[in-house]
Amino acid sequence: MMDTVFPTVEAIGIIAFGVSGYLVARRRCLDAYGTVVLALVTALGGGAIRDLVLGITPPVNLLSPAAILLAAGPAIVLSLRPIDRALRLPAVGRILPLSHALVTADALGLAAFTVSGVSAAALVSESVTLALFCGVLTATGGGMLRDLLAGAVPAVLRREIYAVASLVGALAMVVVAPLGSIASVLTGMGVTFLIRVGTYALRINLPLPQGCGEKGTET
Numbered sequence: 001m002m003d004t005v006f007p008t009v010e011a012i013g014i015i016a017f018g019v020s021g022y023l024v025a026r027r028r029c030l031d032a033y034g035t036v037v038l039a040l041v042t043a044l045g046g047g048a049i050r051d052l053v054l055g056i057t058p059p060v061n062l063l064s065p066a067a068i069l070l071a072a073g074p075a076i077v078l079s080l081r082p083i084d085r086a087l088r089l090p091a092v093g094r095i096l097p098l099s100h101a102l103v104t105a106d107a108l109g110l111a112a113f114t115v116s117g118v119s120a121a122a123l124v125s126e127s128v129t130l131a132l133f134c135g136v137l138t139a140t141g142g143g144m145l146r147d148l149l150a151g152a153v154p155a156v157l158r159r160e161i162y163a164v165a166s167l168v169g170a171l172a173m174v175v176v177a178p179l180g181s182i183a184s185v186l187t188g189m190g191v192t193f194l195i196r197v198g199t200y201a202l203r204i205n206l207p208l209p210q211g212c213g214e215k216g217t218e219t
Helices: 002-027 032-053 065-079 081-087 090-095 098-124 128-149 163-179 181-201
Strands: none
Touching: 002 032, 002 065, 002 098, 002 128, 002 181, 032 065, 032 098, 032 128, 065 081, 098 128, 098 163, 098 181, 128 163, 163 181
16 A cells, blocks of 8 residues: 555655745746756755665656656746746735745645655664654755755744654654554644644744844844
8 A cells, every 4th residue: 555655645745845946936036947946956855865864876756757747847837927927916915925825835745755754764664763854854855955045044944843843743653653554644744734834824933042033033
């Protein structure tokens, strides 16, 4: 069963993070080339780092034309002039603000890659520590590279609940694993997604060091 579930979850994560990369590129006003690069890095970066940690070289998704197409395809389509103009209409922005769209796409990618990271680690080792590490690494690695390329402090290092959501989701997946792969995958994805979106909506953040302002800079 996991042979079918793993590629599906991985594909969901790639598409979601590809869209996330596009949205960040749009926010940063990057050109078409920069947009595609950011989408590819966001969608494939975490999985590539995970594979290297697990001793899988070259990284699997970098050898897959399908994975590359899933990563770049959404960015290319959404960047087409008619679609881009439609997405920039005020009515669209009122229905789904760019910041909300970014958090939603990012949360879906975070959830899917948390699950795929745990699953990939489970194929090579029974270590729970490795599974949790690979879950968080896969989920946050691409986003960290994306933010660095976009000239921003990575989300995983800011006060928002990001890596913590992935870690809790990975732990939930491991706990539910005895109930079967489907239950484990759905639990891991559901917990990660709900924590990320819920804490964003409720503005629940990690505490900052004393003397730091809301934006994380010293006051």
